[in-house]
Amino acid sequence: MKWPNINPLCIEAMEAATKRVNSLTKPLHSLGQLEKMAIRLAGITGHPFPEVSQKAVVVMCGDHGIAKAGVSAYPQEVTGLMIHNFVNGKAAINVLSHLAGANVHVVDVGSYLEEIPEVVIDKKVRFGTRNFAEEPAMTQSEVEQAIQVGIDMVSQLKKQGVQLLAVGEMGIGNTTVATALTAAFTGRPVEELVGRGTGLDDQSYQHKTDIIKQALALHQPDPEKPLQVLAQVGGLEVAAMAGAYIGAASAGMPVLVDGVISTVAAYVAVKLIPRVQDYLFASHQSVEPAHLVLLQALDLQPIIHADLCLGEASGAALAFPLIDAAVAIVREMATFADLGLPNPN
Numbered sequence: 590m591k592w593p594n595i596n597p598l599c600i601e602a603m604e605a606a607t608k609r610v611n612s613l614t615k616p617l618h619s620l621g622q623l624e625k626m627a628i629r630l631a632g633i634t635g636h637p638f639p640e641v642s643q644k645a646v647v648v649m650c651g652d653h654g655i656a657k658a659g660v661s662a663y664p665q666e667v668t669g670l671m672i673h674n675f676v677n678g679k680a681a682i683n684v685l686s687h688l689a690g691a692n693v694h695v696v697d698v699g700s701y702l703e704e705i706p707e708v709v710i711d712k713k714v715r716f717g718t719r720n721f722a723e724e725p726a727m728t729q730s731e732v733e734q735a736i737q738v739g740i741d742m743v744s745q746l747k748k749q750g751v752q753l754l755a756v757g758e759m760g761i762g763n764t765t766v767a768t769a770l771t772a773a774f775t776g777r778p779v780e781e782l783v784g785r786g787t788g789l790d791d792q793s794y795q796h797k798t799d800i801i802k803q804a805l806a807l808h809q810p811d812p813e814k815p816l817q818v819l820a821q822v823g824g825l826e827v828a829a830m831a832g833a834y835i836g837a838a839s840a841g842m843p844v845l846v847d848g849v850i851s852t853v854a855a856y857v858a859v860k861l862i863p864r865v866q867d868y869l870f871a872s873h874q875s876v877e878p879a880h881l882v883l884l885q886a887l888d889l890q891p892i893i894h895a896d897l898c899l900g901e902a903s904g905a906a907l908a909f910p911l912i913d914a915a916v917a918i919v920r921e922m923a924t925f926a927d928l929g930l931p932n933p934n
């Protein structure tokens with residue numbers, strides 16, 4: 590695959606933003622993460638006073654052959670039902686996006702739905718992945734097509750004037766995918782990473798752990814070959830999200846990462862193109878154990894700790910107002926000079 594160009598952060602804008610942040614009427618560093626976010630937003634946009642009012646949410650949807658192995662508390666049909674729910678504006682992501690003034694874009698990159706509602710963006714690569722307990726989930730070509738869906742989607746949104754993006758997913762079975770990918774990339778034991786997803790009981794939780802271990806033994810993933818690992822135990826919506834992060838970085842657009850599935854996709858994007866990391870903002874820390882491992886591996890600090898584990902980009906949308914806060918502080922707070930005081934910093 591040929592990757593798009595990604596610019597480094599603008600050092601001048603970051604220096605100007607740092608100077609401004611340190612001149613504001615507050616003890617040095619007392620606005621913590623908000624200050625760091627403001628400075629990085631300046632670096633991403635090239636402006637010390639960035640504008641991020643035009644917000645969009647992208648929900649990548651896909652089904653999983655591995656769902657047949659009984660690894661989710663909910664039936665596979667819920668993926669399609671939730672796509673309809675998104676379209677009707679009644680899912681959590683619709684409510685949270687509406688609060689933040691963001692439009693929701695639902696992309697079907699691989700659900701089992703035969704008939705896709707009109708407003709869903711139909712980018713189906715195939716009807717669900719293969720069951721990776723038995724064979725690779727995807728071909729390399731399918732992985733690349735799905736990544737391209739994400740890159741193209743964000744390029745379109747950029748043309749429509751979008752300035753800030755939240756990326757998430759819907760796909761029954763995909764915490765099994767995310768856990769297998771995390772184990773493959775980090776080498777951490779599956780037992781340390783596996784969570785209860787949509788709410789597995791103890792017996793199914795053990796079964797999920799065994800399935801992931803068996804799949805890793807079958808495929809022997811090489812962490813230095815991210816596209817191959819995606820093909821072995823990944824998902825179409827995971828690949829599309831990786832593409833969306835690459836697309837956002839290439840468009841100079843800050844992007845909020847959601848939960849464990851969204852973050853493993855970000856990990857893949859960074860593995861493919863390390864500079865993508867500069868454009869990522871972690872929103873929250875999911876209750877899935879693999880999420881913390883991924884956030885640490887990416888050196889990302891989540892700004893919300895609310896025991897979320899929903900997906901759909903819900904945590905990312907919940908973080909929109911915090912990005913707005915970071916921008917508003919730099920724009921609107923008085924400086925020590927404004928008060929006629931020397932800057933103590």
Ligand SMILES: O=C(O)c1ccc[n+]([C@@H]2O[C@H](COP(=O)([O-])O)[C@@H](O)[C@H]2O)c1
Pocket residue numbers: 660661662663758759760761762763764765785786787788847848849850851875876877880897898899900901
């Ligand atoms: O974002 C997360 O951290 C997260 C954690 C647990 C579950 N989910 C959502 O629940 C679905 C996957 O759960 P499961 O149990 O079917 O693997 C999928 O649609 C995700 O959006 C999402």
Ligand SMILES: Cc1cc2nc[nH]c2cc1C
Pocket residue numbers: 663667671758759760787899900901
């Ligand atoms: C109802 C439901 C909604 C979801 N949204 C994201 N993943 C989900 C999983 C389930 C089961």
